[in-house]
Amino acid sequence: MELKDIDLNLLVIFNQLLIEKKVSKVAENLGLGQPAVSNALARLRKLFGDELFLRTSTGMQPTPFADQLAESIGYALSMIHGAINARDSFDPATSQRxxxxxxxxxxxxxxxxxxxxxxxxxxxxxxxxxxxxxxxxxxxxxxxxxxxxxxxxxxxxxxxFFQQRLFMQRYVCMFRKGHALSGKKLSLQDFFGADHVAIISAGTGHGQVDEILDAASPRRKIKLHVPHFVAVGHILQSTDLIATVPERMAERMAKPFGLNYVEHPVKLPQIAINLFWHAKYHKxxxxxxxxxxxxxxxxxxxxxxxx
Known part of the structure; x- marks a missing residue:
């Protein structure tokens, strides 16, 4: 297949179908009628000899071949768009983005x-x-x-994807001011002897830290499990529970909630906190x-x- 045999507009519609999964939404985004989008899809299917998208209860789902094409076509369209609009500038002072x-x-x-x-x-x-x-x-x-x-x-x-390091995150132990553990270096015996609130955060850096603590001996005495960090400040403020939290979060929460944080007695890895963006939007x-x-x-x- 040669490039001269392909209408670029068909690839734009292909890319939109990957994103939206609905013919009606693609038509709306591109200012076309639904029959025009359906016709374009028929031409694409004939061109590539593949169904490309199958109707399901969750919308138009790509076939394995469409998935294979997806990244290359998306990247190519992004590069073309970037070249055409190379003179465009972004003004944060006036942007409504x-x-x-x-x-x-x-x-x-x-x-x-x-x-x-x-x-x-x-x-x-x-x-x-x-x-x-x-x-x-x-x-x-x-x-x-x-x-x-x-x-x-x-x-x-x-x-x-591109990535850029922001900082390395270390973990500390946090509890309310006036806690029995205040004003002293926290030992392993103190840590494992205290009552804990544990934050369940699978698939994150904190999840990895929790796995290390859960594998330690003796085991933590966990009195409360919560699925997020939002309530931790309120919980620690009014109880004798302690928590293992990222240091930068502790810095933000200590003063508003009347909390203290100290060096963690368990040797925990520092977690890399990076900024990620897709190569399509690098420029x-x-x-x-x-x-x-x-x-x-x-x-x-x-x-x-x-x-």
Whole structure:
């Protein structure tokens, strides 16, 4: 097959079908009638000799061959779009752009207050949405442009992605001021003798830390399991429970909730917190701006020296 035999508009429709999974939504996005999109799909099927998309209860799902084509076609269209619009600039001061960032609830506690304060000053028209990295197919959503950036320990984002180190996250032990463990170096005996609140966060860096603690002997005396970090400050504030939390989260929560945090007595690994973006959007000026903003706000000295 030669390039002269392919109508570029058909590939645009192919890419939209990958993203939206619905003929009606693709037609709406491209300003076409549904018959035009269906006709384009028929031409694509004939051209490639494959069904490409199959109707299911969850929409038009790509065939294995369509999945094979997806990344290359998406990347090629992005490069063409970038070349055509190379002169376009992104002005954060006037932009009304909305960015979507994948992060954990720890990330929301740590990153969002500073980010939103900064945007209020330099980019008042820009809005931010967050999604959970573990609640979606992150790789596909970023490739489709539905998520602009992701932050965390995300080993599943390899081929087709760029990443930049922000900092190494260490873990500390946290409890209320006035706790019996206050004012002393925390020993292993103190740690395992106390009552704990444990945060269930599978598939994240914190999940790896929890696995290490759960494999330790003696076992933690866990009195409470919660699925997120949002309530931890309130819980520690009014109980004698202790928690293992990321240090940067502890920095944010200590003063508002009247808490203390100390060096963790268990030898725990530091977790790399990286910024990720898809290669398709590497040269996109808006994406470049939001990731450079995140880097300037949060990267530590070690990360800056390597940038």
């Amino acid at each position: 909305s960015f979507t960032i994948g992060m954990t609830d720890i990330g929301e506690i740590y990153f969002l207050p500073i980010l939103m304060k900064q945007l209020q000053k330099i980019a008042p028209g820009i809005s931010i949405s967050t999604v959970r990295n573990t609640a979606i197919n992150l790789k596909d959503a970023m490739e489709a442009g539905q998520i602009d950036l992701a932050i965390g320990l995300l080993p599943q984002l390899k081929a087709g 996109d000026t808006a994406n470049q701006w939001i990731r450079s903003t995140m880097f300037e706000l949060y990267a530590d000295a070690r990360a800056r020296s390597k940038s």
